[in-house]
Amino acid sequence: MPATLWLRRVDRGGGPIYLAILRALEAAIADGELQAGEQLPPQRAVAAALGVDFTTVTRAYAAARARGLVEGAVGRGTYVAGRAAEDEAGLVDLSMNLPPPPKGLNLGKLLKETAGAVLDRTDPQALMAYHPPGGSLAQRAAGAVWLAPGQGEVSPDRVVVTPGAQAALAAILAMLARRGDAVIVEPLTFPGVRSVAALLGLRLVACPVDDEGFDPESLARLCAEHAPRAIYCIPTHQNPTAATMGEGRRREIAAVARAAKVPIIEDDAYGRLPSTPLPAIAAFAPELVWRLATTAKALSPGLRIAYVAAPDLAAAQRLAEALRATTLMPAPLGAAIVTAWIREGTADKVLAAVRAEAVERQALARQILPAAQGSPEAIHIWLDTPDHWPGERLRDTAQSRGLSLVTADAFATTPGTRAGLRISLGGPTKQSVLAQALRGVAAILSGEPAGRMVV
Incomplete structure (x- = not known):
């Protein structure tokens, strides 16, 4: 009203x-x-x-x-x-990878309507009570629908509902590996996996990559040399480089993992963003792959819901028990909202609106930063930076000009990786603010660091 x-x-x-x-x-x-x-x-x-x-x-x-x-x-x-967050903090945030505001939709209104409907039809005491780890059947069935594009039909028995991708990743790695074990990753990877590895005492082994991701021959060699407990990768809109594995490469990676008998943790955070999703790696080796698909990068990070397609029923049950020991369960109201959105088709509408806004922001970024790399439907871009702009100096300079940036060192798993910026396009609430911020990045990179002598 x-x-x-x-x-x-x-x-x-x-x-x-x-x-x-x-x-x-x-x-x-x-x-x-x-x-x-x-x-x-x-x-x-x-x-x-x-x-x-x-x-x-x-x-x-x-x-x-x-x-x-x-x-x-x-x-x-x-x-x-x-x-806008930039009005409150005084900085335009290009560092946090958020989905942009859904084009033409009022997310706040949708949340209010769905939350109200959930509370109207559910006993509040039951909703606010403890729920089974791994999710109810209705929640797992909704997760199977969310996972289906790219993977096909997934039994709800293999789906585990988790309170966000980070919690799921920590639980899976804790199950698969012990202190000192190796996990193969990309040279630049999601900072969350670095944090979990440090907490669990795991060794991250960087595999050489090309424009599509892992080099299959190098991956096979590292599997033989390090006997890793898992392979972790982000095949669609890789974070931070924005690279995407083609279908052929995904088949090759699945074949290497199967030959080496090493499980894959497929972080498919961005897999729903393309209008035509590629087949997931899990589609080629379902018995080996833990596919993780969060709603945070496609709908809203505040919902804190992610789904895992486990290799089999027993693996799903083990993961649910691991989550019981750590995070216990997702917030019931958030899980209920996402379940309702998926079942009623609202999730697809929000996803389409996020995608439409992302397309416009990508076009804007390419216009202002022509060297930027990224898919037309991605929510971030990668920009290689010149050697004379070290990461710390670049971040400090940007902050002095009202911009919050994240540089390659936040993602590096090995020394000597490429220098660059991951620029998130979804943080600024308005395209005009984003455009101004991107022009600010272009201006910084076209200049010289303060105090640098040019000869």
């Missing part, structure tokens, strides 16, 4: 009425009475409630939109705009 209590703040004491409406709206947002995503009453309803002309309210709403207080479109209504 549209929020109306804020109208009592309208003070007719002096000046134009449209400005009084604008000030009341601004004060209600500043005081927290109106939250981001809340729907405002239609303009005609406000005019009737206040006894003013419709054009007066139209003028007030237009002024609020110009100030960034509200957003909306014909037919969708008017909503309180979310305050």
Whole structure:
């Protein structure tokens, strides 16, 4: 229901009425009475409630939109705009890999509607109680639907629902490896796997890569030399390099793992972003692959739900027990929201809207940074950087100019890896802010570090 209590703040004491409406709206947002995503009453309803002309309210709403207080479109209504993170922190964040705001959808409104529906049809006491580790049958069935593109039909018995990809990754590695064991990874990889390896005392062995990912011959050699307990990779929109393995390469990697009898942890965080997903590695070696697919990079990181397709029923049960010992269970309300979204088709709508926004942001990035690497549907790009811009100097310079950047050293698993930036395109709430930030990156890289002597 549209929020109306804020109208009592309208003070007719002096000046134009449209400005009084604008000030009341601004004060209600500043005081927290109106939250981001809340729907405002239609303009005609406000005019009737206040006894003013419709054009007066139209003028007030237009002024609020110009100030960034509200957003909306014909037919969708008017909503309180979310305050951009860059406005709150003073930095434009290009370092955190977030999905962009879904184009044409109000995520806050969707969350409110689904949460309300879940609470209306569920006993709150049951919802807030402890739930079985690994998820209920309904949640696992929804996970099987989420995993199906790229892998085909997956039995819900093999699906484990987890409170985010990091928790799943930690539990899987704790099951497969012991202190001192080797895990093969890409030279630049997800920082989360580095953190887990450090916690568990695992050795990360970097495998040479090309534009598609692991070199199969090098992978086979390293498997023979190091007897690894697992192979970890990100085959689609690799983090951070944005490389994607073709189908042929995925088949080769699966064949190498099968010959060496080494399980693969396939981190498919970005696998749902392409409009036509490639077959997962799990499709070629389901008995060896732990496929991990989070909703964080495709829908929203705040939902904290990820699904694992385990190699078999026994493996799924072991993972559920491992999660019981660490994170116990996903937050029930978040799991219920994602389950409802998948079952009702809302997840596909949000995914399509995220993808549409990502495509526009990728085009923007290519225009401003032509050397950037990444798929047209990815939420991040990779940019090689010149040798005269060391990572720490680059980050400090960017921060002094209002930009938060992450450089290659955050992802490196071995010395001497390529220098570069992973630039996340989803953090800024507006494309105009992103464009300005990308121009700032281009300006920095076209210059010289302060204090560097050029001869």
